Amino acid sequence: MTQQLSIDFARRPLLSYAHDYPHGATEPWHHHDCAQLIHTLSGVVKVETPHGSWVVPPSRGVWLPAGTRHALQIVGAVAARTLFVHPLARADLPAACQVVQISPLLRELIVSALALPEQYAPGSRAERIYELILDEIRVMDVLPFGLPLPQSERLLALCQRIQQAPGEAWTLERAADELCVAGRTLARHFSRETGLQFSDWLRRARLSIALTRLAQGDSVLRVALDLGYDSPSAFSAMFRRVLGVTPANYFPAAETRPLR
Incomplete structure (x- = not known):
């Protein structure tokens, strides 16, 4: 049975989360009610889904659409920065699992998002960062690391x-x-x-x-x-x-x- 993990977005379109994994760590089969972008700073993450596997090298990322059943295997010490994205944040978010290139701009935006408040005023710096992250997600380059x-x-x-x-x-x-x-x-x-x-x-x-x-x-x-x-x-x-x-x-x- 697959565990469903729900994310509380409050009033934000996405949530940034930092987590470090030791070598050999795993996450059992689960899925989220939102989309997920896992960005690795070090080590390798192997993502298993019912339709294939995706190996994420350092400095790259993997995009998982909302509802995707997956499990994680950690190789090496992995420093991960994850974005949980509300499925309705944009109408044209990527629809398939894929390993992606993380641009220098997106990398810095993810780091900046870690310190953003849950609530923010329209037109504020926080809103502009959130919106720019969503813009960058839409144009991520897909890398040939998926193994269907x-x-x-x-x-x-x-x-x-x-x-x-x-x-x-x-x-x-x-x-x-x-x-x-x-x-x-x-x-x-x-x-x-x-x-x-x-x-x-x-x-x-x-x-x-x-x-x-x-x-x-x-x-x-x-x-x-x-x-x-x-x-x-x-x-x-x-x-x-x-x-x-x-x-x-x-x-x-x-x-x-x-x-x-």
């Missing part, structure tokens, strides 16, 4: 098998052989149920695992080899294409930890 899961039993089992052995030489043809179907048939069904091509889904699955492993302190070399990359440089090139920096720069400690 198929709903059919056979495809879901295949995806779970891949996640358990991400370093194996997975191809569309091999996956099709596992299901005893033609490659074109698998490609069609996979795209229809996940919205992604098989190769794109595989890349996201491996990146999701990599972010979690690196946040735990595993070395770049160990992660690259375990995920099936020929060399750390090949893995780093993929990581840089997606995140804009190498894993050594994104998780500096991962470069100095021993292999494990």
Whole structure:
């Protein structure tokens, strides 16, 4: 049974909340009667929903529409800043779960909102900050860190098998052989149920695992080899294409930890 958590907005369109999580912390399945934006300053948050998972790297955020059932897993020491947004605050709030880029402006606005009063006068500084936050939420850039899961039993089992052995030489043809179907048939069904091509889904699955492993302190070399990359440089090139920096720069400690 999923727990519903209600937020008292008083007269505000949103509520800002700061919370730090230790490594290994979890939040069980629950949902809110409002939308939620979780912004991480450090560590990695993995968000599970019935339709997929979203891995949130440091300095990014995850948007959860009102009523979304979800559970959280914390990797590393996570400093989180959360916005709870009234579902009627704006008519065009994002309608789907997504990992998003947090702009420098939005980051500072979230911090400022922590000190805003519950009640405020029309035209006041507090009202302008709240309204600007809502404006920024509407234009957040979506990042490719979501990992949608198929709903059919056979495809879901295949995806779970891949996640358990991400370093194996997975191809569309091999996956099709596992299901005893033609490659074109698998490609069609996979795209229809996940919205992604098989190769794109595989890349996201491996990146999701990599972010979690690196946040735990595993070395770049160990992660690259375990995920099936020929060399750390090949893995780093993929990581840089997606995140804009190498894993050594994104998780500096991962470069100095021993292999494990």
